[in-house]
Amino acid sequence: MDEVQGLYTLASIFALAFGLIVGSFLNVCVHRIPRGESVVSPRSRCPGCMNPIVWYDNIPIISWIMLGAKCRTCGTTISWQYPLVEGLTGLLFFLVFWRFGFVIATPIYMMLAAGLVLITFIDLTDWTIPNEVTLPGIPIGIGCAALATWYPESGLRVLGPGVPVFSALIGAIVGGGALYLLDKITLLLLRKRGMGMGDVKLLAMLGAFFGWPGVIMMLIFASMLGSVAGVSLIMWARKTGGGEELPYEDDDSISVSAHYLPFGPYLCVAGLVVMFFGAEIYTEYVTYMAVGL
Ligand SMILES: [Zn+2]
Structure with a gap:
């Protein structure tokens, strides 16, 4: 019983972390899809100074807080939309796992939720x-x-x-x-x-x-x-x-x-x-x- 409980806790944390990472990618998509740009290359850049963002400045939510919502190089303000999209996607992935558990529907509904977050923020902006x-x-x-x-x-x-x-x-x-x-x-x-x-x-x-x-x-x-x-x-x-x-x-x-x-x-x-x-x-x-x- 405890082992099952442990497995669920571990999978929930994994779902949350996976959602945060997917949310980070969605931010790129929200910015680039309306402009008709590729979502895979080039790597994420600061829109202010065009410097590539290093991995430790690209950790969902945490980097935004650590940097005080500003670019490390040029000080351009980083919109609160970035941590919001990441946090929302993380929360939704967590909730999908919590609601549906270990079934095929879980990864499918995670992807659908990610699609809906993407649509929402592109439609709003x-x-x-x-x-x-x-x-x-x-x-x-x-x-x-x-x-x-x-x-x-x-x-x-x-x-x-x-x-x-x-x-x-x-x-x-x-x-x-x-x-x-x-x-x-x-x-x-x-x-x-x-x-x-x-x-x-x-x-x-x-x-x-x-x-x-x-x-x-x-x-x-x-x-x-x-x-x-x-x-x-x-x-x-x-x-x-x-x-x-x-x-x-x-x-x-x-x-x-x-x-x-x-x-x-x-x-x-x-x-x-x-x-x-x-x-x-x-x-x-x-x-x-x-x-x-
Ligand atoms: Zn910058």
Whole structure:
């Protein structure tokens, strides 16, 4: 019993450390993917003095604290976004292991969580959602559902009645289709973009991973999160004197800069909620409906 406990503790620490290292790599991706640069070479450089960053100044979170958030050579401030992405990825990897344990689903959901962190921070800083993640993500999600269909011990959780791979296929179509229609309707009625095509591909990917009931849950959660965050931001803007106008007021432009709040981060958070708790919520709901009938 103690040996099993020890093995779990060791694996949890390993998951956390692995997540921190992956988070460090995600920082490079957040910076370089929108610029169309390679994520493997050249080695990380300080954007201020272009000096390569030595390994002991590149240890997740620790180096940022030790350096006092400044480049060792030129003193350029290093954004708090770097330790945030590292810490968040480390925490998510730890939570995935803690929730799912020693199953095939664990490394798969770690990679999915990393993809969602990447999408969130690129959408927040660049207002785009990288096709590099969402386009391969759709067939990978359907592949995982196929694995869940023939190998239930995988620990993969595709929601819905019946065969997982069908729920995943419908999920990808419904997820992408719902946001595509929403975009077209908004464009028709309000003459501005409601959703970007990046959001369409993102929800198609998440639908492929978690099935069509997952898509419904994610749309509900993401809208709730978006409303709460939107109202808070508007209230905060008023409180601070409203010095900055909301960019989309009286703006008929359909350019990406007309987006005040990207929807991608809410979809990513909603996707993580469904990954961790979707199966439980779904079971509760189905039981509730069955009792109600
Ligand atoms: Zn520097």
